[in-house]
Amino acid sequence: MRLSRFFLPILKENPKEAEIVSHRLMLRAGMLRQEAAGIYAWLPLGHRVLKKIEQIVREEQNRAGAIELLMPTLQLADLWRESGRYDAYGPEMLRIADRHKRELLYGPTNEEMITEIFRAYVKSYKSLPLNLYHIQWKFRDEQRPRFGVMRGREFLMKDAYSFDVDEAAARKSYNRMFVAYLRTFARMGLKAIPMRAETGPIGGDLSHEFIVLADTGESGVYCDRDVLNLPVPGEDVDYDGDLTPIIQQWTSVYAATEDVHDAARYESEVPEANRLNTRGIEVGQIFYFGTKYSDSMKANVAGPDGADAPIHGGSYGVGVSRLVGAIIEACHDENGIKWPEEVAPFRVAILNLKQGDAQTDAACEQLYRELAAKGVDVLYDDTDQRAGAKFATADLIGIPWQVLVGPKGLADGKVELKRRSDGSRETIALAEAVARLA
Numbered sequence: 001m002r003l004s005r006f007f008l009p010i011l012k013e014n015p016k017e018a019e020i021v022s023h024r025l026m027l028r029a030g031m032l033r034q035e036a037a038g039i040y041a042w043l044p045l046g047h048r049v050l051k052k053i054e055q056i057v058r059e060e061q062n063r064a065g066a067i068e069l070l071m072p073t074l075q076l077a078d079l080w081r082e083s084g085r086y087d088a089y090g091p092e093m094l095r096i097a098d099r100h101k102r103e104l105l106y107g108p109t110n111e112e113m114i115t116e117i118f119r120a121y122v123k124s125y126k127s128l129p130l131n132l133y134h135i136q137w138k139f140r141d142e143q144r145p146r147f148g149v150m151r152g153r154e155f156l157m158k159d160a161y162s163f164d165v166d167e168a169a170a171r172k173s174y175n176r177m178f179v180a181y182l183r184t185f186a187r188m189g190l191k192a193i194p195m196r197a198e199t200g201p202i203g204g205d206l207s208h209e210f211i212v213l214a215d216t217g218e219s220g221v222y223c224d225r226d227v228l229n230l231p232v233p234g235e236d237v238d239y240d241g242d243l244t245p246i247i248q249q250w251t252s253v254y255a256a257t258e259d260v261h262d263a264a265r266y267e268s269e270v271p272e273a274n275r276l277n278t279r280g281i282e283v284g285q286i287f288y289f290g291t292k293y294s295d296s297m298k299a300n301v302a303g304p305d306g307a308d309a310p311i312h313g314g315s316y317g318v319g320v321s322r323l324v325g326a327i328i329e330a331c332h333d334e335n336g337i338k339w340p341e342e343v344a345p346f347r348v349a350i351l352n353l354k355q356g357d358a359q360t361d362a363a364c365e366q367l368y369r370e371l372a373a374k375g376v377d378v379l380y381d382d383t384d385q386r387a388g389a390k391f392a393t394a395d396l397i398g399i400p401w402q403v404l405v406g407p408k409g410l411a412d413g414k415v416e417l418k419r420r421s422d423g424s425r426e427t428i429a430l431a432e433a434v435a436r437l438a
């Protein structure tokens with residue numbers, strides 16, 4: 001992409017309404033624009049990151065055997081009356097009447113709808129286990145939307161739903177999602193710690209939140225530092241095998257959110273030097289809720305003995321749009337964002353330090369063409385800004401690799417390669433640059 005033809009409305013000043021760094025940087029880097037409280041337009045740069053995060057989530061759900069579909073954002077109120085959650089859900093639910101005065105709602109989650117779809121088609125335990133997921137916008141009329149995408153009212157969520165014949169099988173589905181979440185967040189360059197959590201309006205008695213440590217997080221957390229160094233399962237993990245050793249390993253080290261924190265256990269189990277009491281951002285939460293929805297909505301299957309019985313369910317959410325903010329909270333410095341390569345909007349930024357100089361322009365064009373031809377996501381700053389402004393823009397928007405092309409270097413056939421994550425610089429031959437970055 002040529003920056004002169006892109007749409008990147010960088011802000012010079014820090015917007016006053018932004019209270020945390022990720023919100024500030026998303027606005028300044030031209031990634032996001034608020035259209036109403038808690039409701040955002042994803043501008044091109046932010047949209048590219050959102051889609052990369054979404055794709056990692058999708059790949060790891062698929063690897064774990066979940067099957068993607070897409071449910072609507074609008075749902076019938078009567079569906080929620082069946083489960084008894086229509087009234088219970090409270091003011092967070094956005095209720096809508098259509099032209100025929102029919103009562104609808106903008107879905108905050110989809111347990112009822114996925115259960116309705118399931119019960120319409122699945123009648124036998126032989127069709128189980130089944131895990132269906134989608135990546136869809138949700139609406140929760142939060143009392144106080146704040147911190148930008150961290151706590152929005154309209155937000156993007158991956159929500160998966162598992163169906164099993166009994167609790168033992170349902171726990172295996174739960175474990176598959178637990179492992180998929182460990183892999184998902186690690187691939188984004190995050191350390192997300194699974195912590196026992198309250199189940200809240202979703203229900204059930206088993207839940208883990210996946211928390212990214214960050215001072216601005218809304219959740220208070222207590223954990224043993226050792227949990228930060230546990231190994232993340234590889235892409236060859238056997239999802240059909242016994243995952244309990246992995247679950248054991250990750251749940252035997254103390255880690256709990258403040259609402260389920262057990263101070264006595266913490267003090268007795270965690271050596272003083274290992275105690276970490278900080279704040280974190282909840283980027284995902286998984287629940288086992290048994291027959292909570294299948295009972296009320298009569299989602300039964302014929303078991304091995306032929307008798308009909310309600311399925312055992314679980315639901316598994318990832319805050320896809322929240323992750324954009326969470327990654328910035330974890331990966332930034334005083335100059336701006338430092339995107340992990342896997343989610344960066346572009347992998348390489350070519351900075352032409354003397355726009356209009358024939359030799360420099362030619363070298364940049366050649367580099368741009370060759371990198372693009374190799375499928376590298378490259379942003380070529382071909383604007384007529386001064387070099388200093390180009391450095392500032394590339395640092396602000398957080399592109400992992402910067403190639404600085406100027407007449408002095410070119411005189412020796414060289415360009416400078418700068419790594420955004422640690423600021424390290426290296427002078428390399430122009431001819432070598434493509435090989436290094438492709």
Ligand SMILES: Nc1ncnc2c1ncn2[C@@H]1O[C@H](COS(=O)(=O)NC(=O)[C@@H](N)CS)[C@@H](O)[C@H]1O
Binds near residue numbers: 150158160285318320
């Ligand atoms: N207001 C919000 N803004 C941005 N992300 C949110 C918001 N509320 C929740 N999330 C994200 O969505 C994830 C899942 O939400 S949840 O309520 O925990 N779980 C569910 O809704 C279940 N139905 C999982 S399928 C959370 O872990 C969080 O990362």
